[in-house]
Amino acid sequence: MSGPSFLRNPAPAIQQGRRPIGVSSLGQIDPWRLSLLHDRPDNVLIWITRGQGRIVINGVRRGFGAHNAMFLPAGTLFALEPGAQCLGLVVQSPAGLTGRLPREALHLRVRDGVAQAELTTEIEAMQREFTKDRILLQDALDAHVRLLAVWLHRQVAAGTTDASGKETAGQRLVRAYAKALTRGYASDRGVADYAGELGMTATHLTRACRAACGRTAVEMLTERKLHEARCLLSQPQPPVNRVAAALGFHSAPYFTRFIRTHTGVSPSELRRGARPPARRTAPVR
Template identity: 40%
Template sequence: MTRTFASPFRVMPLARLAKGGRWRTEAMRSYGAPVLLWFTRGQGRITLNGKTAGYTAHNCVFIPAGTMHGFEMNNAVAGMIVVFPPGLEQELSLPEEPVHLRLTDAEQHIELNRLIDAIQTELEHGAAASERALISHAGLLSVWLERQIGEDEVETPREDATTRLAAAFAALVEQDFHSAKTVRDYAKALGVTPTHLSRVCNKACGRPASAILADRVHYEARRLLTETHLPVKDIATALGFASPAYFTRAFAQHTGRSPSQFRRRG
């Protein structure tokens, strides 16, 4: 008899990640675990650490835990997501920085599909020693990633002042989005004016600093509303809003629905 092995590893279609609305993929957010996105069909734009680039079919993107990101995903996009267990980054020798691979060789596609299928099969039919087997398969996937880094297919953002400032802003937002800090506060911490920070963010990812900050805050609000039973007033407090009423107004302006309406409709 087969059984599903209870494991912090997860493999699922990208379509499942998008279930519940575009905010699940497009809004700026991060995960507490490393993830690998494997786009097998379609195209769009993906933002990693404040830098936006295009992706197409046969692109593979590795995103370390705690990296703020978001990507466009319409009905034409298909692929898989692999979620690694948090805390195993060093053991598995996973990359410390985001990696965007543009795989042009059919052998690369076959190899990556095989590695992902092996993890998925172990999750679905795991028996004794499945956890060891999963770590071994994940290790092989990590080796595959390491071998691709440095090849021509790797997307390496140019490290200019704009890229560095946008990435620094994204990192600070990820660290402090639950506080009441404004764009002015972040700009002061980075030693620039709010106007310059917004200009840089617009250049790097096509949206001003205020939109990036609001996106991150309201993604977390929507996540808490759909995935927890926390009262709205507690969510408002957790995200640094001065009052539940202010949170409700801001949330409605951002999403078109009140927090209670959003929670009821999922």
């Protein structure tokens, strides 16, 4: 993904010739950056400290509550749907920073108070690093990421991994579709093309997607395109017509119609910082 950091203000992130390590609270992140299905080139750790909500990981939606940790390796298609009272912390780190981080997505339900305190303390220590002008800042942040990796592995060994039952055939299908979306969302391919690649009809794929995550196959594709479009339009360049072409739209007017349909404003208005009216994302027909 070519979009910028989660953060509206990228100041609490360090970058020296590579993607940044960043730490933020859920309240610092524009809601659409989390709620629209997307994948990232970074590893993401989400630590929920209060409240509840739902998360979609590789096309499968499940609930979460306080003291749940979700680790999402780079390339994982996900969307976070926090409740109104939800509070949490988010850590993003470059893929490949350490070989210790898990390679598969994790959803941990942490009940041990000591383990909860360990993770909160570690993330808060990273936040403090950003507030102090001290030498070897990058080295300190790298070390903290490695300690987070140790914490994750210990929690897996302690049996905190969410056990939502055996994966169904439908969920396996949706996971395969989610993986295909991360590779091909920027093309002009439609759901029928993806369904054909997976050896089934678009109707069957849509039924499986709705059961697994409450979204149709078209809505999943639409959200991934929309997230990337909004990331690109949050920057002054490239021009709107090039953004449209990069996302598989054959004309700028069609892209403008797409953005206005799903946000209520035009691409140029989004780029100028206009706040879209609250509305549910609708799929392109």
